Amino acid sequence: MNKAQIFDFFSRLAEANPAPVTELEYGNDYQLLVAVVLSAQATDVGVNKATRALFRDVQTPQQMVDLGEDALKQHIKTIGLFNGKAKNVIALSEILVRDFGGEVPQDRDTLTTLPGVGRKTANVVINTAFGQEAFAVDTHIFRVGNRTGLAPGKTVLAVELKLEKRVPAPFRRDAHHWLILHGRYVCKARRPECWRCIVADLCRFKPKTPAPKTPPAALPLSPGSAGSE
Known part of the structure; x- marks a missing residue:
């Protein structure tokens, strides 16, 4: 992806879920x-x-x-x-x-x-916890970074460093939450759900997965929250 595509990519994810949070439950x-x-x-x-x-x-x-x-x-x-x-x-x-x-x-x-x-x-x-800009690359982010062309890399660290370099300022704090969300619920490992992906046209993955013959009922375009792992 080029810079304009990356900005568009995160803009869409942010619009769909403006305040992503971890799914882990904690009090402090x-x-x-x-x-x-x-x-x-x-x-x-x-x-x-x-x-x-x-x-x-x-x-x-x-x-x-x-x-x-x-x-x-x-x-x-x-x-x-x-x-x-x-x-x-x-x-x-x-x-x-x-x-x-x-x-x-x-x-x-x-x-x-x-x-x-x-x-x-x-x-x-x-x-x-502290609101710092950091990219916690788990299996979901590693897959999304490589599959989409957002941040390709052969290792977790390589993907992290690529994200550090490429994610634009407005999206840096929440980027890893959006990517985990996207990998967990849409860009799944075995069968990515390209047919309901809001960034499919920006993604280099081919061939795109077609919609099922009988679409599942009431599937959201994106979930309300995202997990760390």
Whole structure:
């Protein structure tokens, strides 16, 4: 895509969903960090089911440390890789208490020193919690970036850096939410729904997927919110 097409691409997504938000449920910055760590290789729906009861009792790193690893495992045992994730959540919570006064750091480099926090997780947190311009490239964004021609790259980092360079100023803060939304609900992995895509004419993917013979009832052009993973 050229610059004009990219601007048009995001303009349409923004018009369809002016205020995208993550589908992960959380009450504060710390709970967001925990939820994003738990969402690795898991769905937002699955994480939300596991954290609703947990987050009623645990709002701070100290409360998580007090809860303990075994009790945390019982809360999140329905999530994939829950043993390792529980260990990481307790460890990062201990570090937040010991080194950061119980507060979540607001820069990516510091966040990525925490157990279980990679670059993608850190980007989600600094963007969603602190409003920083960051591009958290998950499988959806990687696919959309390559399939559409928006930000082609062979690696997650390559796509992130391409987005960093190419996304215009008015859309930078919410860009990763729009792209996750688009990949999750429209530009799907197995069969992209080109027939109801609002940016299909800007996309280089061919051949475009035709509409089903019997269209599903009441499908929206875009969902009301977007997820980090």
